[in-house]
Amino acid sequence: MTPTLVRSVIRARRQNGFAKRYPIFMTPAKEVERVPGYSEDGIDLTLIDWMLSLTPAERLNFLQRQINRILAIRELNDRA
Amino acid sequence: MIERDFGALLTALHDAKVEFLVVGGLAAVLNGTPVHTYDVDVVHRRTTENVDRLMPVLESLDAVYRIQPERRLRPAKSALLSTGHQNLVTRYGPLDVLGSIGEGLGYEELLPRSSEMLIGPDLSARVLNLETLIEIKEQLGGEKDRAMLPILRRALERKKR
Numbered sequence: 105m106t107p108t109l110v111r112s113v114i115r116a117r118r119q120n121g122f123a124k125r126y127p128i129f130m131t132p133a134k135e136v137e138r139v140p141g142y143s144e145d146g147i148d149l150t151l152i153d154w155m156l157s158l159t160p161a162e163r164l165n166f167l168q169r170q171i172n173r174i175l176a177i178r179e180l181n182d183r184a
Numbered sequence: 185m186i187e188r189d190f191g192a193l194l195t196a197l198h199d200a201k202v203e204f205l206v207v208g209g210l211a212a213v214l215n216g217t218p219v220h221t222y223d224v225d226v227v228h229r230r231t232t233e234n235v236d237r238l239m240p241v242l243e244s245l246d247a248v249y250r251i252q253p254e255r256r257l258r259p260a261k262s263a264l265l266s267t268g269h270q271n272l273v274t275r276y277g278p279l280d281v282l283g284s285i286g287e288g289l290g291y292e293e294l295l296p297r298s299s300e301m302l303i304g305p306d307l308s309a310r311v312l313n314l315e316t317l318i319e320i321k322e323q324l325g326g327e328k329d330r331a332m333l334p335i336l337r338r339a340l341e342r343k344k345r
Contacts, residue, residue, distance in 0.1 A: 147338040148218075156216040156342060160301040160311070164190060167213045171188050171222060179185045 188277035193224050193245065194309050200241045203229040204310070205298050207285055207320075211312045212332070214301055217339040219332065223278035227312075228264070229291040230283055235264045238281070245274035286320035314340040 141150050155163060190210060197204055206214065209221025228238055239261060249257045250273045259270045259281065267283035267290065284290045297316040302308050318336050321329040 143334075143338050145334045145338075147335050149338060149342065151218040152216065152335070152339050152342045155213075155218045156339070158216070160214045161303045163213050163216065164210075164303050167210070167220065168188055168190055171220060174220075175185050175188070175222075 186273070186275070186277050188222065190224050190277070191304055191307065192276045193274060193279055194303065195307050196241050196245055197226065197238070198307055198309060200237050202238045202241060203231075203234050203291065204238075205291060205294050206309050206311045207282065207294070207317070208280070212314070212317055212336060212339070214303065214311045215314045215317070215339065216343055217314070217336055219335060223280055225280040225282060225285075227282045227285055227289075227291050227294055230265050230267070232265070235261055238264060242272070242274075242281070245276065245279070247272040247274045247279060249273075250278060286323050289320070314343065 141148065143149055158166065194206070204226040205211075206224070207227050208223075208225030209219055210224050212219050213221065228234060239259075242259065247258065249255075249259070250271045253273055259272065263270055264281065264283070267288065269283070270281040272279045272281060285294070294312060294316065295310070298310040298312050300308050301311045314336060318333065318340065321333050321336065
């Protein structure tokens with residue numbers, strides 16, 4: 105590594121906070137795409153991806169179980 | 185508490201060969217949107233033959249209007265042939281039988297915008313697509329509809345990837 109290259113690597117590491125987390129011999133992998141967990145309007149994209157990984161039948165079963173649990177909890181609290 | 189059994193509601197309609205499309209929140213869920221819904225919304229074909237198939241199913245489900253359920257009012261044939269909304273409660277939970285949705289879209293208009301989905305071992309149903317659900321929510325413009333738009337739009341984007 106030339107001194108100029110070393111300086112540019114150090115600068116890059118400082119700029120993205122990489123230096124605090126990783127030793128000097130590791131360089132940031134700029135090519136690694138960061139997958140956002142949330143969209144710009146605040147939607148949890150991981151939850152959408154998880155739902156999309158299910159079949160429609162599994163989505164229906166999941167919804168039904170969730171709704172019945174919520175309703176049961178509501179009923180218990182209404183009684184209390 | 186009436187335990188929801190969306191599958192049983194759809195099975196009853198399917199087994200009686202009622203022509204219908206799943207719309208609303210359940211269609212959003214079946215299309216992969218992580219939202220909750222407490223009822224089943226369907227748009228049925230408003231022909232005499234189809235309504236004749238639908239009425240005994242509603243009776244077998246003990247369907248009565250949700251407003252003042254103690255009066256046990258059942259939907260009349262004329263109501264089911266109209267474009268109006270019949271908001272019912274059944275032994276398996278609330279069921280909205282809709283003559284049309286959005287700006288007057290009925291079964292015939294919505295059919296090409298739906299797809300057949302397998303939703304149980306012996307159960308398939310036609311489900312409205314996300315594009316149309318979004319379009320209708322945009323048209324309606326109510327607060328509840330607008331609130332659902334971002335998650336529907338993101339689900340559509342992720343689905344298309």
